[in-house]
Amino acid sequence: MIILAATPIGNLGDASRRLIEVLENAEIVAAEDTRTTQRLLQALRIENRPRLIALHDHNEKHKAAELAELAEEHDVVVVSDAGMPAVSDPGYGLVAAAVERGVTVTAIPGPSAVLMALAISGLPTDRFTFEGFLPRKPGERRQTLALLASEPRTMVFFESPSRLASSIADMGAAFGADRRIAVCRELTKLYEEVRRGTAAELVEWAEGGVKGEIVVVVEGSAPVAVSGDDALAQVQALVASGTRLKDACAEVAAATGLSSRDLYQAALAARSA
Secondary structure, eight states: OEEEEOBOSSOGGGOOHHHHHHHHHOSEEEESSHHHHHHHHHHTTOOOOOEEEEOOTTTHHHHHHHHHHHTTTSOEEEEOSSBOTTSSSTTHHHHHHHHHHTOOEEEEOOOOHHHHHHHHSSSOOSSEEEEEEOOSSHHHHHHHHHHTTTOOSEEEEEEOGGGHHHHHHHHHHHHOTTOEEEEEESTTSTTOEEEEEEHHHHHHHHTTOOOSOEEEEEOOOOOOOOOHHHHHHHHHHHHHTTOOHHHHHHHHHHHHOOOHHHHHHHHHHHHHO
């Protein structure tokens, strides 16, 4: 089988007993960086020396089939440099190849920068979207943010220290200077820090220079005030495109602040009229 194994994102104490046990017995480990994985094994005092196979962004396309084939006869443990493989890290292509071949895929849960940042951000956690890294080019980044301007869910991004200030400035331009943001830096590490404020407030702080690994959590857009008739029309359009009525009502309710139940009843009444 394929075993996706979450590794510590900073604090070695977060390595689970399951992770250590699996690594102690692993024959094959597919690693984002084999040197990083060797250091992890040493730090966890694991004496086992499994066969290490590099699996990274540049070779996953052609390595996926080879590893999926190996997993038909052996357990293949997959690790990234930190956190859960396949979440903004190599692994998705391998999982897809394994599923296609009928190979079992499982995971060892563990540290996640996305979920940790969301949990401590102070922003709504009931519905969220993970957007990964924003484009490096300013024009493409602004275009991406413009498309997210009306996103009602809390948004989670990864960002590099060198681009943090410009990205927050672009968020302020796209979402409004008063949009609430939490910048989570060096999670689980000695200098862990969370900065909370508006886009306008955090730009000034970020321009002073920020170091470390960063997760940015951004408040979703406030519900847009629309009439009941307009909301019903949105529901009907979603249903016409193939969305289930219940799901369409929930989506429009989340975006408008109207009652999903009222929209559902209105849609049923319109059908029978």
